[in-house]
Amino acid sequence: MARSALLNVMVQAAMKAGRSLSRDFGEVQNLQVSLKGPSDYVSQADRKAEEIIHAELSRARPGYAFLMEERGAVDGEDDQHRWIVDPLDGTTNFLHGIPIFSISIALERQGQIVAGVIYNPAMDELYTAERGGGAFMNDRRLRVAGRTKLSDAVIGTGIPHLGRGHHGNYLVELRNVMGETAGVRRMGSAALDLAYVAAGRLDGFWEEPLAPWDTAAGILMVREAGGFVTDKKGGNDMFGTTTVVAGNEAIHRALLKTLKKPVTPR
Numbered sequence: 001m002a003r004s005a006l007l008n009v010m011v012q013a014a015m016k017a018g019r020s021l022s023r024d025f026g027e028v029q030n031l032q033v034s035l036k037g038p039s040d041y042v043s044q045a046d047r048k049a050e051e052i053i054h055a056e057l058s059r060a061r062p063g064y065a066f067l068m069e070e071r072g073a074v075d076g077e078d079d080q081h082r083w084i085v086d087p088l089d090g091t092t093n094f095l096h097g098i099p100i101f102s103i104s105i106a107l108e109r110q111g112q113i114v115a116g117v118i119y120n121p122a123m124d125e126l127y128t129a130e131r132g133g134g135a136f137m138n139d140r141r142l143r144v145a146g147r148t149k150l151s152d153a154v155i156g157t158g159i160p161h162l163g164r165g166h167h168g169n170y171l172v173e174l175r176n177v178m179g180e181t182a183g184v185r186r187m188g189s190a191a192l193d194l195a196y197v198a199a200g201r202l203d204g205f206w207e208e209p210l211a212p213w214d215t216a217a218g219i220l221m222v223r224e225a226g227g228f229v230t231d232k233k234g235g236n237d238m239f240g241t242t243t244v245v246a247g248n249e250a251i252h253r254a255l256l257k258t259l260k261k262p263v264t265p266r
């Protein structure tokens with residue numbers, strides 16, 4: 001498959017960081033048995049992957065700004081372009097030796113996401129999308145799933161954990177969604193959740209709070225695969241509200257409605 005020069009740059013950065021993460025993931029599996037566990041090691045792996053991506057992207061496109069999970073915002077001379085990067089999405093899985101994690105890289109041009117790459121090195125699955133050019137997994141073109149009824153749908157989510165999110169509100173949402181769908185999945189990497197919606201593996205997805213680096217590439221991926229992504233109110237402020245709801249047109253609409261319902265005892 002012929003990719004644009006821009007996607008090639010992004011893919012190269014993601015694959016190089018992916019090789020580094022894969023080596024470290026092997027080591028993490030060995031460290032599981034130690035009392036302290038591999039957490040310092042994982043922080044290092046995360047930072048190393050970010051270094052690699054930063055170096056690769058800065059070399060290929062000098063002057064572009066960055067928003068990276070570890071470094072935060074880095075200004076560039078070019079105020080039209082910004083890379084939005086999560087070098088390791090699914091840290092908890094990585095730490096526990098679960099091979100569901102990813103690298104997420106998006107490019108924003110004048111405030112609009114124009115390209116996205118999500119790579120799961122453990123499964124060697126590479127997701128790419130460019131605005132107007134469709135979404136792909138490796139060389140296969142992606143299309144969101146065709147199911148239109150929530151009762152047939154498998155929906156991804158992120159369950160808030162210790163110190164994160166509003167647990168009471170989330171339980172209300174989960175209760176409503178679990179009562180109306182064929183199943184709910186918690187994969188542990190929001191970027192991959194969105195890639196899975198694009199690939200038709202998940203019929204829909206919702207989560208909050210999520211940062212721009214968790215969702216930027218995935219939002220484009222879903223839209224380029226023919227799907228819908230909004231914030232929880234149905235608007236386009238996913239970064240500002242930190243909320244994301246995704247699916248094909250019918251599932252997205254139904255999910256938005258279900259998430260708004262009060263709890264009804266059943």
Ligand code: IPD
Nearest residue numbers: 088089090091092158188189190
């Ligand atoms: C996390 C993952 C996870 C989501 C969390 C995110 P991290 O990112 O995307 O699926 O539920 O809220 O923070 O911390 O592994 O980069």
Ligand code: CA
Nearest residue numbers: 086089090214
């Ligand atoms: Ca993340």
Ligand code: CA
Nearest residue numbers: 069086088089
């Ligand atoms: Ca991360």
